[in-house]
Amino acid sequence: MMNSVKTYTLFTDHDVYLFKEGGHYKLYGKFGAHSVEKEGVKGVYFSVWAPNAKKVSVIGNFNNWNHKDHILFPRWDGSGIWEGFIEDLTWGTLYKYAVETARGEFLEKSDPYALSWEQNIQAASLVSTTWYEWNDKEWMESRGAKNSLDAPISVYELHLGSWLRDEKDPDRFLNYRDIAKKLIPYIKEMEFTHVEFMPVMEYPYDPSWGYQITGFYAATSRFGSPQDLMFLIDELHQNNIGVILDWVPSHFPGDANGLYRFDGSHLYEHEDPRKGFHPDWKSHIFNYGRNEVKSFLISNAMFWLDRYHADGLRVDAVTSMLHLDYSRNEGEWEPNIYGENVNLEAKAFLQEFNTAVYKQFGNSIMTIAEESSDFPMLTKPVHDGGVGFGMKWMMGWMHDTLDYFKEDFANRKFQHHKLTFASMYMYNENYMMPLSHDEVVHGKASLIYKMKGDEWQKFANLRTLYVYMYTHPGAKLLFMGDEFGQTSEWNFTQSLDWHLLKYPVHKGLQDLVKELNHLYRTEPALYENQFDKNGFEWIEADDLENSVYVYLRKGKKRDDILMTVLNLAPKVIDYKIKVSTGTHWEVIFNSDHKEYSGSGVEADLLEEKDDHGTEHEKFITIKLPPLAGVILRQKKDKKYKLHRIKHRR
Template sequence: MKKEVQVHSLFSDFDISLFKAGKHYRLYEKFGAHIMEVNSEKGVYFAVWAPTAKSVSVIGDFNYWLEGEHPLNVRWDESGIWEGFIPGVEKGAKYKYKIQSNNNDMNLEKADPYALKCEHPPNTASIVWDLDYKWKDKKYISKRKDINGLDKPYSIYEVHLSSWRKNMDEHRSLTYSEMADELVSYVKEMEFTHVEFMPIMEYPYDPSWGYQLTGYFAPTSRFGTPQEFMELMDAFHKAGIGVILDWVPSHFPEDKHGLGMFDGSHLYEHPDPRKGYHPDWKSLIFNYGRNEVRSFLISNAIFWLDKYHVDGLRVDAVASMLYLDYSREDGEWEPNEHGGRENLDAISFVRDLNTEVYRSFEGVQTIAEESTSFPMVSKPVDLGGLGFGMKWMMGWMHDTLEYFKKDPIYRQHHHNDISFSMTYTFTENFALPLSHDEVVYGKKSLLGRMPGDEWQRFANLRLLYSYMYTHPGAKLLFMGAEIGQYEEWNYNTSLDWHLLEHEPHQGIKKALTDLNKLYKSRPALHEKQFSAEGFEWIAYDDSQNSVLSYLRKGNDPKDTLVIVCNFTPTVLKDYSLGLPSKGKLKEVFNSDDKKYWGSGMRNKPVKIEKNSFHGKDYSAKISIPPLGTVVFEIL
C-alpha cells in the first residue's frame, strides 16, 4: 500500500544560513537518507540539493522505481533543498532521485550525493543504511595527538585494496573483514606506523584506481559494508597503526548517475569549462567559489574523520586545484582578478578545509600531493600558508629516481642530483613518496629501474630505501616495494607474493622492516625531521667517490646518528670521516648485511681520533660497503 511523503525537516534556519554561506561542515547529518521515526511511524527522511529542479521524486525498489510515487517537497527558503519523510522504507532499500529540470526539461536519475552505501558497481543505486557501530578504539584516539605528531615517525604503507592480495581459491579481492586480519598483521609485522588507502569512496570504474568518485560518503561496496570497514579501522587502531585516506576534492567523473549536471545545471562543477573541465582526466572540476559546494566538500572531509575515525587525509592533485592554467595552453584559461594564474577560490577553499580539520580533531594530519613550488603549503593558515600538515616532496622523488637509474660509473657527474634536495628540504614539512604513480605506465618497478647485475640491482634498491629513511621527512612506500617486485603494478592482479620464496626478495623485506624499526626507535630520525636543527652535513661534495655523509639529530645531543651512503659498487676502506665529538662509532644498521643478501661487509666499533677532517675536530676511519648505507651511533 502506497504511503505518501510527509512534510518533515532536519534543517534549522541556522543550518540553512550556514549552508548558503559555505560554512556548514556537518551536512551529512542533514542531507541524504536518514532512518528515523516520525509521528510513531518508522521510515526514512530524504533530503537533496537541486535548486533548478522542477520536481524531485524518490524512486526505489520500494515503489517499483516509479516516478511520482514519492515526490519530495521543496523548501520555501530558496535554499534549493528538496526533502520529505517516507514511512515504511527500511534499511537496505535501494533508491535514486528522479529529477526533472526547469532549465531544459531533462529527466535525470541520480544517485544520492550523501549516500552512506552504494550498490556494487556496475550497478549505481544508493542504499539506505546507517552508521551504527560500537567503536573499540577509544584508547588509541585518546593518545592520537601524541602518536600522530609531526615529531613522531611517519612511515606510510600505501595500499590499493583490491590488488594487495587476492583470495586465489575464489579469484577475488579480500574483504574488509579479511583485511582486518591479514593486512593489519602484515603492516604490523613490517613495522610501518601508518597505512594509506588509495580512494575507498565508491567509484564506478576499476581502472581509475578510485580517483573518479561517485559516492563521496560511502566506502566502496566491493569489499563489504560500512560497518565492516569500521572493523578494519578498529583493527588498525588496536595494532597502533594510523590510517590515512586518499581524498579527491579536485575533480569528479561525468557518469550519468553522479554529480555532473546534477539538477540539469552546472551545480557542483564550474559552469565555465576553462575552470570546470579537466582536459587530462576528462572529468569535471568542482566550483570552489560556490558556497554550497564548499560546504559539501569540507563536510565530506570531516565525515571520514568523524564517522570512520580516520587519522589523516592525503589530498589528491592539489596543484591542479591551485592553478587556473594547470595542463592548459595559452587561451584555454582566464587569469584571476589580479591578473595571476592562481585559483583564488580554490586557495580559499583549501584554507577553510584545513582550518576546520585541525580545529575539530586532535592528532590528525592533512597531506598535500602538490608538485609545484607554490609557497607555504604546509605552513599555518594564520601565517599565510595553506594549512596542510605535510606536503609530498615530488622534487626529491624525481631527482632520486633519475639518479638511481644511472650506471654507478656515471654517478660522480650527477652528484648534485642526490644532494640537491637538502637545499630546500626544510622549506616545507615534506613527506618522501615512492608511490603507485612511480610504478605504472612504462616507468618500470623500482627494482626494474636499477642498473647492474642481479646483486647490484638489489643492493641499489636497499641503498635507495636506506637513503630515503635517513633523509629528513616522513616516508611513503607503495605496496610491493618491500618485496622487490620485478613487474610494474597491475591494479587487476595481486602482488607477486611468490617472490618471497627467494633470498634476494626476502632480503629486501628484512631490510625495510629493520629500517622501519630504526626510524621508529631512533629519535634522531624523527624528532626534528622537519627542522634544519635535525640535520648537518659531514660531506656533500665527495663526488669522486659518490659518497654522502651526514648527521641526524634528536632533541638530546646523545641521540645523534652518523649516516654514510656509497652510491657505487666500489668498496671504500679506511675512509676518513669527520665527526663532531670523541668516543666510538658503533654500527646500528648496514644495508650490506648478509641477512639482507648483501656481501656482509661490516665495521667493528671504531675509535674516534682527535684528528680534524671535513671541518670537524674529530675523525675516524671506516669501511663503506659497495652500494651500501651504514648508520652509526656515537658511544
C-alpha cells in the first residue's frame, strides 16, 4: 500500500543543532503531534526521536492500528528524528508510534511529547492542544513579589485524587473544574499562599501517586483535559494563590508503551544498570549525560512553567539523582572520575535546568529540591559553584522535630537539642520546612498519632508543633489533612475524613492553622528575614529541665520583632525571660486558647520589671500554659493597646 504520509517539518537546522547539543528548551513546539495545514489541507504533523529504529510509523484508530500505512520519514541530518504529515486528522485522534527496531522487533510506543493520553495501562496518545484563554494576567505580572524569598510562602500539599471525592459516588474522581469550586474557597479561608499538587503528569499506576510518570507532557486525564487543569490553575491565580507542581526527572517506569527501550535501545535511560536502574522503585533512570535527554527534560520543565503557568517546580528525589551509591551496596555502583559518589552528570543537568528556568522566568518562579542528604550548596547560585535551586526541603528539621514530639515528657530533657540543632545550619541553604505526605503513610501513622500522651495532650502537642513550625525561619509546607488532625494514615483511594471537623478538637486545630497562616502572612518578622541570619535570635535554648524554648524573629524594620515561647511540658509555668531594656511586649497568640480546644489557660504577662543591679537589665514574667506555644509582639510605642488576636469566624 502506498505510504499516506506527506513530507513536512517544523524543525529548522538550528532546532536540530540545539537538540543534539542539549540546549533546546522548547521542544514541545516541535516534537509530538501538531495540528497544521499543508497546501491548504488540514491535518497533523508527527515527529519523534528514534535514532536506532529501522522504521517508524503512526498507528491509531484512524487506520485500524496498521503499521504499514503511515510510515514517517527519517531526517537526512542524522538527528534520529522521524516526521511527517497525515491529512484529515483532528483533535481526539488516538495514536501510537509503531517502532521497528534494528533487531526486527515491533514496539508500540505512546508519544513522549503527547499532550493527552488515554486512561489505561497500555494507553495510547491523543492528538490534543494546550490552547487556552488565560485570565490570570494580573497574577502573572505581579507574582514575582509573591514567589519571592522575602514573601510568606505557606504551601498546602495535596493529592488531587484523594483530597475530596465525589460525595454521591466516592469511587469517582472530581474533575479539575469541580476541584476548583471546592479547593479555592478552602485555601482562601485557611490563608495558605500556595498549593502544591502531587504529580499531575500522566501515570498508569494509581498506587505510585503519580511519581511513576509515562506521559511527561500530558496532564493526567483522570481529572479531565489539559484545559480543565489550566482552568484550575487560572482560578487559583485569580484568587491570589500560587501553584507549585511536583516534577519527576529522576526516573520513569518500564511500561511497554513508555520511554523504556523506546527504539529498542537504551535511549532515554542510562545503559549501565548501575546508573540506569533504580533498585528501590524498580524503575529506570534518565541518562543525564545524553544531550537529547537533557533537552527533553529541560523542555519538560519549561513546558509546565510556560503552558500551564506554574509558579514553581518541586523536584522529586534529588538525593537519588545526585548520589551514585543511592540505595546501592558496595560493588553495585561505580565512583566518578574523582573516586567519589557524586553523579557529576546529574549535578550538571540540575545546574543547567535551574540556570535555564531562572533565565527564562527570572525570580517570578521557584525551584524546590526534595533532598534528604547534606549535599552542599544546593540553593547557591550556579556561578558560585552551587546547584542553583531556589529552596530545599529541610528534612533534618522534620525528622528531629517529629522525633522530639514522639518522646515521653519525662525524657524530653534528654532530647532537648533536637529542637535547637536546626539553628546550627538553618542559614546554610534556603529551606522549606516540610510536613509532607511521606510522613503519614506506610505505617508511620498520622501526625496526630505521632504525638505523645492522651488525646488532649496529642492535640496540644500538635498545636505547639505548628507554632514552632510557623515561627521558625523558612517557608512552610503542610500536607492535606494535617491541618485538622486526620487520624488515619493517608489513603490515596479515598477522600480525607472531613467528617472529623464536627468534633471540637479537630475544628480547633484547623482554626489554629488558619490563625498561624494569618500571622505568617501579616507579621513581617516571620517572613522578611526567613532566609537571613539577622531574622532569628535565641533567648533561651538550654532550659532542659523545664523543656522551654524562647527565641526572637525579626523583620527588616528594627521594631518588627516577635518572641516565641514554647512550653513542651504538661504543666503551667510562671516563666521569667530576659528582654532588652526599654522594650514592652504583648501576647498576640496562645495555642492553649479554648478557641483551639486548649485548656484555656491565659498566657498572661505577670510582670515587666527593670533590674537596677550592677547591670541594667529587664525581665518579663509570663504564665505559660501546658504544652503550648505563645507568641508575643514587641510594642512599637507605649500607647500601643494590649490585645490578643481574635479568631475570625
